[in-house]
Amino acid sequence: MHFRKIIEGKQIIKGGPRLKLEGVNKNYEEIRVLHNLNLTIEDKEITCILGPSGCGKSTLLNIMAGIIKPDAGSVKGDKKKVGYVFQEDRLLPWKTVYENIKIVNKKASDLKLKSLINIVGLNHFENKYPAQLSGGMRQRCSIARAFNFESEMLLMDEPFKSLDYDLRMNMVKSLIDIWHKWNNSIVFVTHEIDEALLLGNKIVVLTKNPCTVEEIININIPQRLRNLEDRELINIRTKLIRILSKQKKAHTYKSA
Numbered sequence: 001m002h003f004r005k006i007i008e009g010k011q012i013i014k015g016g017p018r019l020k021l022e023g024v025n026k027n028y029e030e031i032r033v034l035h036n037l038n039l040t041i042e043d044k045e046i047t048c049i050l051g052p053s054g055c056g057k058s059t060l061l062n063i064m065a066g067i068i069k070p071d072a073g074s075v076k077g078d079k080k081k082v083g084y085v086f087q088e089d090r091l092l093p094w095k096t097v098y099e100n101i102k103i104v105n106k107k108a109s110d111l112k113l114k115s116l117i118n119i120v121g122l123n124h125f126e127n128k129y130p131a132q133l134s135g136g137m138r139q140r141c142s143i144a145r146a147f148n149f150e151s152e153m154l155l156m157d158e159p160f161k162s163l164d165y166d167l168r169m170n171m172v173k174s175l176i177d178i179w180h181k182w183n184n185s186i187v188f189v190t191h192e193i194d195e196a197l198l199l200g201n202k203i204v205v206l207t208k209n210p211c212t213v214e215e216i217i218n219i220n221i222p223q224r225l226r227n228l229e230d231r232e233l234i235n236i237r238t239k240l241i242r243i244l245s246k247q248k249k250a251h252t253y254k255s256a
């Protein structure tokens with residue numbers, strides 16, 4: 001399972017599986033959410049998860065994080081150092097941007113904290129409190145906090161959804177740079193196909209009612225060399241749109 005790969009002169013050491021979900025089921029009373037879900041999260045890879053609204057993506061991340069337990073099935077792997085960027089920012093209102101980022105890794109140097117603040121574009125806001133920031137700025141602060149934690153596995157639940165297109169693309173680039181430095185594994189939930197195309201070593205498409213894995217697409221182009229106009233990415237985008245719109249139609253008929 002272990003292999004090595006050279007990207008742009010920088011060695012990325014690929015590992016084996018970090019997390020293995022087998023036959024995972026989860027219901028909320030009468031709502032059947034996850035059904036016999038099998039998925040392997042590889043170490044040192046970015047796995048993007050796409051799926052219809054409400055299909056169970058956050059539930060799946062919570063199970064990966066160990067926050068909730070599945071009703072059946074197993075989740076095997078090392079969950080010791082897991083970071084989580086939730087859909088909402090979860091900042092401490094009485095702490096400044098700088099302090100909120102520092103809190104998860106108090107040993108981080110001032111240089112590192114300022115560089116993270118710079119990466120997420122909050123340079124002039126480090127002494128502001130969450131209430132003085134826009135929703136997108138608060139979310140960027142929570143992303144910097146997750147980067148400061150230096151987790152071995154980072155779970156990100158639609159982290160860029162409150163950002164405009166340009167900011168989102170900048171954050172995608174920064175995430176790729178940080179991932180190259182850390183070489184950790186990232187699970188990234190999104191509704192944006194372009195984010196998945198630029199970030200994922202693997203794109204996992206989920207179904208709804210119940211949620212299970214419909215398709216896994218591997219992308220072998222190194223992230224730093226990707227361009228949304230690449231023929232391969234255009235073909236994958238077309239395929240993803242076809243799968244997702246087929247699901248949407250099936251769901252509309254079911255609920256009609």
Ligand SMILES: Nc1ncnc2c1ncn2[C@@H]1O[C@H](COP(=O)(O)OP(=O)(O)OP(=O)(O)O)[C@@H](O)[C@H]1O
Binds near residue numbers: 028052053054056060
């Ligand atoms: N704590 C809970 N109690 C009861 N039902 C829940 C709970 N959490 C989630 N659900 C239900 O489980 C289903 C999946 O929810 P989940 O938040 O995992 O979906 P999602 O794919 O992340 O949604 P979105 O794309 O809108 O973020 C939904 O029908 C939701 O209403």
